[in-house]
Amino acid sequence: MNRALAQAFPHVYCELDFTSPLELTVATILSAQSTDKRVNLTTPALFAKYRTALDYAQADRAELENLIRPTGFYRNKANSLIGLGQALVERFDGEVPATMDELVTLPGVGRKTANVILGNAFGIPGITVDTHFGRLVRRWRWTAEEDPVKVEHAVGELIERKEWTLLSHRVIFHGRRVCHARKPACGVCVLAKDCPSFGLGPTEPLLAAPLVQGPETEHLLALAGL
Known part of the structure; x- marks a missing residue:
């Protein structure tokens, strides 16, 4: 799933502006x-x-x-x-x-x-458990934990340490753009085949497509064959 997210979001970054x-x-x-x-x-x-x-x-x-x-x-x-x-x-x-x-x-x-x-x-790997990250990893059944610290440790055992920061960005990007809290765009999700929660949102691509948000929308829809 991490590899699929890397394909969907090849250029992830902290979306807060800073220089120090x-x-x-x-x-x-x-x-x-x-x-x-x-x-x-x-x-x-x-x-x-x-x-x-x-x-x-x-x-x-x-x-x-x-x-x-x-x-x-x-x-x-x-x-x-x-x-x-x-x-x-x-x-x-x-x-x-x-x-x-x-x-x-x-x-x-x-x-x-x-x-x-x-x-x-500082370039030191870390897992950022915000509301998006916690929601998605529970949907994926990576963990059932609700406590952010327990989520962090549970996911850290599944993913190589060097990937932690990039994984955090990818999951948060996916949560903001595709896997929304109330109505995820399941029908155009790159994780559809592997996601145990597939079907929480519209599964028809044409119905799911309008739910995708963000500057990567065209790329994400192309991956879905649209």
């Missing part, structure tokens, strides 16, 4: 209960003003909240960003650490965020 580990950490914190698209509309102005961990540590709360308000839960996120900046300055010389154990000690950073940072900023 700090920017990715901030963007991932902002993405909680939000969308990557909304975060990417918010971060240009934010990153222009706050360039270092010290900038976040010393941020004016009201000003920071106003900048990140579009991402939702802006008060809690402002607390996390200010705390993040302070922790980085006080304990890590202002730099984002590159280990799981250190990352999860930072405000606003859990295992999911840490795996995003490790995989995409």
Whole structure:
């Protein structure tokens, strides 16, 4: 299934815009209960003003909240960003650490965020269990676990470590574009023959095709013979 996903999505990547580990950490914190698209509309102005961990540590709360308000839960996120900046300055010389154990000690950073940072900023393999990833691997019967940490470990036992980051991107891409929560596009899915949940959505290709989303739509439909 991983090979089929690689064919469907040959160019996968983190869909949050960033140019440094700090920017990715901030963007991932902002993405909680939000969308990557909304975060990417918010971060240009934010990153222009706050360039270092010290900038976040010393941020004016009201000003920071106003900048990140579009991402939702802006008060809690402002607390996390200010705390993040302070922790980085006080304990890590202002730099984002590159280990799981250190990352999860930072405000606003859990295992999911840490795996995003490790995989995409530092090239260290990690499995990112977001809502899409968890939903799909349960549909595929890779695991029945609901807890993200247990899902991460269960899938990690099935897939080579070097593939973890790419697998995460492929599964998330597939969840966003094809295997939707309410109405998956089963009839045009590259995994149709192998998926134990085939039939949750329309199985006729012409009915499933309009459900496919994203810039890869033409490629995905071509793979389905449309």
